[in-house]
Amino acid sequence: MTEHKPHEPDPSRFEEKELEQRLERVFREHEDNPLLEEIEWLAGKYLRLERKLHKITRISDKVQAQVMELNTRLGNLAATDQLTGLLNRRGMYEHLEAEMSRLSRDGAPFGLMVIDIDYFKRINDSHGHALGDWALQTVAQTLQSRCRSYDSCSRWGGEEFLFLLPGSSRDTLAQIAQKLVEAVRGIAAPAEAPGLTLSISVGGYLCQAAEPLQQSIQKADDAMYQAKQEGRDGYALHE
Amino acid sequence: MMERLIRDASKASPAIDFDPVSGVLRMQGESYPENTFEFFRPIMAWLRDYLAQAAAPVSMELELSYLNTGSIKCLMDMFDLLDAHHQEGKAARIVWRYHANNPRALETAEEFAEDLSLPFLIEQHP
The missing domain is CATH 1.20.5 (Single alpha-helices involved in coiled-coils or other helix-helix interfaces)
Known part of the structure; x- marks a missing residue:
């Protein structure tokens, strides 16, 4: 009993x-x-x-x-990505849709950030998947800990992350992007990959008017590619 | 001698195997039949008839993961019958098994056990 x-x-x-x-x-x-x-x-x-x-x-x-x-x-x-514990694409879509409808209702702008780990393919190919997983988890934790409690962080696919930053301006977006780049810059890999350090490229876009989600994400993605072209380990904002 | 009562599990009703020879009465699965009382009526009737003549110890062994309100009522009625049997000085007990991944099911089991005088064993299975 x-x-x-x-x-x-x-x-x-x-x-x-x-x-x-x-x-x-x-x-x-x-x-x-x-x-x-x-x-x-x-x-x-x-x-x-x-x-x-x-x-x-x-x-x-x-x-x-x-x-x-x-x-x-x-x-x-x-709604969760198993490896990193961040939202997965499906979970993120719910947040994105909610934020987009908030924007069309009260005109509150929000920021989008596409974040890509630099030279990820090279890390994976030359050091193996275990190290690739380490890079994904480490970057995910580092980025999430630098975000505000009401931001949504997702692993969007592969080595790419998508962040949603409600109530942002272009200035805050630039500040946060800078902070994220600096937080990851120089993180050193464990002993089995001596000399390997991590960096990220960040593309930001401030969504101010209702538009198809896919289009806004594409703009942040374009900005991320711009940051890559400008030498990686940095950020760019879409106009 | 009474016939063994066997019902296969369905999506909404538990598997039932009441064996009058061994005295082991098993129910397993989820229970939310559309017409709960209709479903349990013959089972209650079997139990009533069985207890009226059961000489050997009776052990009701349950592994129920979901119960609708009607099933809760029917279970309590069955427990009352078993409890009365026990109070008449005959051996009867209830074994309630719950799954480890649903630790809150323990609270439900404790709630059932309350007010009953017969042995009510609560076991977690992995």
């Missing part, structure tokens, strides 16, 4: 008190009534049913809560 924790008293306990008081009065006032025995039986039956009903409701609520918890957990799993 397990021990049971006490739980909140049922509201039915108050009704029980009322029932007891009524019964006492009936017994006092109708002492000789032959129906008293039946009334007592019925009252007992009523109380047991009342208790059972409350217990069923309590258990049912618990089961319901468990199902909701599991649903949330599954939903989170479906």
Whole structure:
């Protein structure tokens, strides 16, 4: 047998008190009534049913809560990139769509950042996938820790990350991009890849008017390619 | 001798195997039939008839991952029958198994166990 924790008293306990008081009065006032025995039986039956009903409701609520918890957990799993723990493309789309509809509603601009690990293919090819995974995880953690709590960070695919920065201006976008580039610059690989350091190229775009999402992401992506062409390890903003 | 009660699991109803010879009454799966009382009526009837003549120890072994409200009510009714059997001095127990990945199911089991006097074993299975 397990021990049971006490739980909140049922509201039915108050009704029980009322029932007891009524019964006492009936017994006092109708002492000789032959129906008293039946009334007592019925009252007992009523109380047991009342208790059972409350217990069923309590258990049912618990089961319901468990199902909701599991649903949330599954939903989170479906929206998360396993390797980095960031949002995956699917999870990110939900945030992007919400932000885009906020923009068309209240005109609040938001920033998009496409971030690519420099020379990732070379890291993967010459040092192996384990080191590639290390680079992805390290960059993901570094970037996420530099973002604000209300920014959304995703692994968009391969070695590319997409960040959503609500309530941004061009200036804040530039500042954050600079901060991210500096945070990753020079991170050294573990001993098995001596001399290898990481850097990223960042492309930013400030979305100020409603447009197809794909188009806004493309603009941030174009800016990222510009940063690559300008020598990598830096950022560029789309006009 | 009573017949063994066997029901295959369906998407919304648990597998049932009540064996009058061994006294082991098993239910396993999820329980949210569209008409819960209809589903449990023959099962309740079987249990009532069985307990009226059962001489050997009775062990109800459950592994139920989801219960709708109607199923909770029917289970409690069955537990009450078993509890009454136990109070008559006959051997009866309930074994409740829950999955390790759903630790909150323990709370549900404890809630069921409350107010019952018969042994109610709660086991976690991996």
